[in-house]
Amino acid sequence: QWLIDNKVAKEDVIEPVDRRMLEVLMGDVEHLVVFFYDGDDCPDCDQILQELENIDDDTDKHGIHFVKCEDDEFAREMGITTVPALVYYEQRLPSIYDGDLLDEETVLEWLIRQRQEDTIENINRDILFKMVADREYLAVLFYKPDDDESDEIIEHMERIDDDCGDYGVQMVRVADPLIAKKYGVREPPGLVFFRRGRPIKYEGDLFDEEEALEWLTRPENMELSDAIEKVNRRMFERLLSRSIYLAVLFYTKQDCKQCDKVLEELERIDDEADGAGIKFVKIDDTQLAKQYGVYALPALVFFKQGDEGEPIIYAGDLKKSEKILDWLINQKDPSLDKIEDVDAPALRKLIENSDHLAVYFCE
Numbered sequence: 001q002w003l004i005d006n007k008v009a010k011e012d013v014i015e016p017v018d019r020r021m022l023e024v025l026m027g028d029v030e031h032l033v034v035f036f037y038d039g040d041d042c043p044d045c046d047q048i049l050q051e052l053e054n055i056d057d058d059t060d061k062h063g064i065h066f067v068k069c070e071d072d073e074f075a076r077e078m079g080i081t082t083v084p085a086l087v088y089y090e091q092r093l094p095s096i097y098d099g100d101l102l103d104e105e106t107v108l109e110w111l112i113r114q115r116q117e118d119t120i121e122n123i124n125r126d127i128l129f130k131m132v133a134d135r136e137y138l139a140v141l142f143y144k145p146d147d148d149e150s151d152e153i154i155e156h157m158e159r160i161d162d163d164c165g166d167y168g169v170q171m172v173r174v175a176d177p178l179i180a181k182k183y184g185v186r187e188p189p190g191l192v193f194f195r196r197g198r199p200i201k202y203e204g205d206l207f208d209e210e211e212a213l214e215w216l217t218r219p220e221n222m223e224l225s226d227a228i229e230k231v232n233r234r235m236f237e238r239l240l241s242r243s244i245y246l247a248v249l250f251y252t253k254q255d256c257k258q259c260d261k262v263l264e265e266l267e268r269i270d271d272e273a274d275g276a277g278i279k280f281v282k283i284d285d286t287q288l289a290k291q292y293g294v295y296a297l298p299a300l301v302f303f304k305q306g307d308e309g310e311p312i313i314y315a316g317d318l319k320k321s322e323k324i325l326d327w328l329i330n331q332k333d334p335s336l337d338k339i340e341d342v343d344a345p346a347l348r349k350l351i352e353n354s355d356h357l358a359v360y361f362c363e
Contacts, residue, residue, distance in 0.1 A: 014049065014056050017067045019074045025067065026092050031115050033059065035068040036075040037084040045084055051104040058108055062115050079127035088114045095121035098145060098175065118161045120154060121172045125179045131172065138194040139164060139216055141173040142180035150189045156209040166234040167217045193221060219279070228263065228270050231281045233288055239279060245332050246303040247273060249282040250289040262298045262318045269325040276329050300324065302331045
């Protein structure tokens with residue numbers, strides 16, 4: 001805070017920071033640009049700094065805080081393997097400048113664009129590996145620098161960057177042909193979606209951003225294998241419009257002693273529900289829950305597409321998964337609770353066509 005409120009007395013000087021100060025700034029400052037350099041082994045750094053100091057005041061006017069850091073070891077820990085490097089951070093997410101650091105006007109234009117427009121962050125392979133490991137959903141556009149086709153596709157992808165964020169998908173871009181090839185993109189540009197570290201290559205039209213958005217947010221691409229899928233409000237609305245049968249567990253991470261136990265119990269029937277054609281998800285959104293009449297959490301709600309009635313709230317014990325599964329299947333098709341009454345010709349046909357059949361004969 002002291003750095004922000006009190007500029008160094010000498011005019012047009014970029015503030016030097018150490019590791020600890022930079023970590024604090026990255027947590028507190030929404031728009032931050034850092035010049036990483038090695039003061040002992042960088043013949044061009046003095047000239048680069050002189051050029052960058054000419055735009056320090058301009059970045060301040062746009063709400064971008066400018067600092068320099070001489071700790072190249074810390075830079076490597078942050079995924080910045082080559083110095084000097086200029087990195088823009090927005091809410092701790094990095095974007096690396098890949099142009100001429102001696103061209104101050106171009107640098108300033110780039111920084112202002114990062115600050116004011118919806119741009120896709122440009123990262124290197126080391127930051128990519130960190131993000132693949134840390135992010136649940138990550139979309140990576142592999143591109144060629146100074147390539148007209150790549151530039152046009154980047155513009156298309158930037159139109160859906162915010163929409164991806166609404167679904168919890170972080171989008172970045174990488175110019176690294178070797179890493180692109182590793183993930184199946186032999187001739188960039190190409191798009192790869194990482195779901196919990198597992199890559200899925202996009203085979204559609206990169207010039208059609210709506211098609212790309214639909215693919216990235218497709219439920220089967222986003223779902224997790226061994227757990228009830230967590231969704232946000234936007235994802236829930238999309239599922240609600242597309243799923244014929246949808247079971248939603250409303251829960252909260254705050255002050256809910258039962259939620260973890262209920263989740264553990266319900267995950268035992270997730271596969272069975274899916275096999276019965278019922279999509280099962282969970283959402284931590286108390287305001288959305290109230291819209292459907294849920295005021296006490298956790299709560300299980302069943303939605304049936306085309307049903308004019310209200311969604312149905314489960315009134316039983318949420319710790320008894322088998323009873324819940326029976327209830328879900330019954331909500332899907334209430335007629336399953338009744339034994340079908342057939343005559344002799346119908347029974348003969350059933351015997352001929354059924355692998356397994358139980359018949360109750362009665363008067």
